[in-house]
Amino acid sequence: MAHSPITLPAFDAQAITVSSSQEVRALSYARTLHQLMSDIQQGKLPADKMLANYFREHKKHGSKDRRLLRETLFALFRWWGWLNKLATTDTQQPWLAMLATAAMLENHKWQDIAMAWAHLAGVNINAEDSATPLTRIQTCFPTLSFDSKALLPDWFWQFADSSQAQQLADSLSQRPPIWARVQGICRDKLVTELQAEGIPAVASKVFDDALTLGHKSINLNDLAAYRNGKLEIQDLASQVIGQVCAPKPGEKWWDTCAGAGGKSLQLSALSQAKGKAVTLTASDIRPQALEELQKRARRAGLRNIQVAPWRSDALPVATAEFDGVLVDAPCSCTGTWRRNPDMRWLDNASAITDKPQLQLDILTRSSQAVKVGGVLVYATCSLAQAENGDVVDAFLAANPEFKAIDSVHPFTGETQSQITVWPYEADSDGMFVARMTRKA
Numbered sequence: 001m002a003h004s005p006i007t008l009p010a011f012d013a014q015a016i017t018v019s020s021s022q023e024v025r026a027l028s029y030a031r032t033l034h035q036l037m038s039d040i041q042q043g044k045l046p047a048d049k050m051l052a053n054y055f056r057e058h059k060k061h062g063s064k065d066r067r068l069l070r071e072t073l074f075a076l077f078r079w080w081g082w083l084n085k086l087a088t089t090d091t092q093q094p095w096l097a098m099l100a101t102a103a104m105l106e107n108h109k110w111q112d113i114a115m116a117w118a119h120l121a122g123v124n125i126n127a128e129d130s131a132t133p134l135t136r137i138q139t140c141f142p143t144l145s146f147d148s149k150a151l152l153p154d155w156f157w158q159f160a161d162s163s164q165a166q167q168l169a170d171s172l173s174q175r176p177p178i179w180a181r182v183q184g185i186c187r188d189k190l191v192t193e194l195q196a197e198g199i200p201a202v203a204s205k206v207f208d209d210a211l212t213l214g215h216k217s218i219n220l221n222d223l224a225a226y227r228n229g230k231l232e233i234q235d236l237a238s239q240v241i242g243q244v245c246a247p248k249p250g251e252k253w254w255d256t257c258a259g260a261g262g263k264s265l266q267l268s269a270l271s272q273a274k275g276k277a278v279t280l281t282a283s284d285i286r287p288q289a290l291e292e293l294q295k296r297a298r299r300a301g302l303r304n305i306q307v308a309p310w311r312s313d314a315l316p317v318a319t320a321e322f323d324g325v326l327v328d329a330p331c332s333c334t335g336t337w338r339r340n341p342d343m344r345w346l347d348n349a350s351a352i353t354d355k356p357q358l359q360l361d362i363l364t365r366s367s368q369a370v371k372v373g374g375v376l377v378y379a380t381c382s383l384a385q386a387e388n389g390d391v392v393d394a395f396l397a398a399n400p401e402f403k404a405i406d407s408v409h410p411f412t413g414e415t416q417s418q419i420t421v422w423p424y425e426a427d428s429d430g431m432f433v434a435r436m437t438r439k440a
C-alpha cells in the first residue's frame with residue numbers, strides 16, 4: 001500500500017489520570033482506536049478488513065462496543081483532513097481531542113464517552129447541533145482554520161474541478177446509506193414488509209427496482225428476501241450502469257470485469273423483468289470473485305450466467321459475437337470514498353495515474369467481442385476524467401468503427417454520451433459510464 005499522509009499523535013493511556021468508570025472506558029476505547037489506526041496507517045490492511053480481523057480476535061466486544069469502535073474509526077478517516085489540525089492545539093492529549101471532535105461532528109450517540117474524551121483532553125466540543133460540520137468545528141477551535149477542500153487529500157484536487165470542491169468534499173464526508181435492488185419480487189411490497197420489521201426502507205424515485213435500507217448496518221442474513229436472492233445490495237450509482245446498458249430480453253452479453261457479479265446480476269434481472277434474461281458470460285482475472293458471483297447467481301435462481309475467466313491476454317470469448325459488452329474497469333475507486341474513507345489517505349496520485357493505460361487496453365481488447373450494431377459500455381467508479389472521458393476519447397480516436405451514443409443521465413435528465421454520477425446528486429457513490437456502438 002502507498003505511503004500514508006496520516007501522522008498519528010502519540011498517545012500513552014497509562015500516563016493519564018482517570019476519575020470515573022466512564023473515563024476508564026473512554027481510555028480503553030481510545031487505546032484500541034489508536035492501535036487500529038496505527039496498524040491501518042502502516043499499510044497492514046484497509047480499515048474494514050482490519051476491523052473484521054480485530055473483532056474476530058477480540059470476542060469480548062459486544063454489539064455496542066463494536067458499533068462505537070467501527071463508527072468512530074470511520075469518522076476519524078472521514079474528518080481526518082480537519083482532525084489532523086488538532087495536533088497543533090494547546091491540548092496535552094490531541095488524540096483524545098480528535099476522538100471527541102469526531103463524535104461531535106457525527107452526533108454519535110455515546111455522548112458520555114465523547115464527553116469523557118473531551119474532558120480528559122481539556123477541549124470544549126459543545127456546538128449548535130443544527131449548524132454545519134464546518135461551523136461546528138470552527139466554533140470549537142476558533143484559532144484554527146478549516147475548509148471543505150482539506151477533507152480530501154491535496155493530490156486529488158489536480159484531477160478534480162475546484163469549483164465543485166465544497167459539494168464534493170461535503171458529499172464524500174457523509175455516511176452513505178445502504179442501497180439495494182430487488183429481483184423477481186415487487187419492490188413496494190418488500191419496502192412495506194421491511195418497514196414493518198423496523199428497517200427504514202424507502203423506494204427510489206428514479207429506478208423502480210431500487211430501494212434504500214437506511215444508514216444503520218443490518219445483518220442481511222436476517223432478511224428472508226436477501227437469503228432467497230430477491231434482494232441484492234448495490235449502490236444506486238452502480239445501478240446506473242445496468243440501466244445505461246439497458247439489455248434487451250434474450251440478448252447475448254459479456255461482462256468482462258465481472259468481479260463478484262454486481263452488474264452481471266443486475267443485467268440478468270433487468271432483462272428477465274422484460275420477459276427473458278440475457279445469456280451472460282462473466283469474466284475476471286480473479287477466479288475467487290467469479291466463484292462468489294456463481295454463489296450469488298445460484299442464490300438468485302439465475303441459470304443464464306456462465307463464467308469464462310481471463311487467464312491470459314487472449315480473449316476468453318469469441319470475437320464479434322455479443323449484442324452487448326460491459327467493461328466495468330479496475331480503477332482508483334475515488335467514487336466510493338464515502339464507503340471506504342480510509343482509502344483517500346492511504347492512496348496517492350498513482351491510484352489514478354497508474355490506471356488509464358490498463359483501462360484503455362482492457363477496453364480495446366474487450367471491444368473485439370462486440371458484433372456490428374452491438375453495444376459497448378465502459379464504466380468506472382472513479383471521479384477522475386483521466387480514467388473516464390479521456391480513456392473513452394482515446395478509444396474512439398483509435399477505433400473509428402465505434403461511435404458514442406447518448407444516454408439520459410437518470411438523476412439530472414441531461415442527454416449525454418458520457419455520464420458522470422456525482423455523489424451529491426442522489427446520495428450515492430460516484431460513477432462514470434459511456435455507451436458506444438460498433439458501426440462496422
Ligand SMILES: C[S@@+](CC[C@H](N)C(=O)[O-])C[C@H]1O[C@@H](n2cnc3c(N)ncnc32)[C@H](O)[C@@H]1O
Pocket residue numbers: 256257258259260261262263264283284285286289310328329330331362381
Ligand atoms: C470495478 S471492479 C468490477 C466490479 C463488478 N463489475 C461488480 O459490479 O461487482 C473491476 C474488476 O476488474 C478486474 N480486473 C482487473 N484487471 C483486469 C484485467 N486485466 N482483466 C479483467 N479483469 C480485470 C478486477 O479483478 C475487478 O474484479
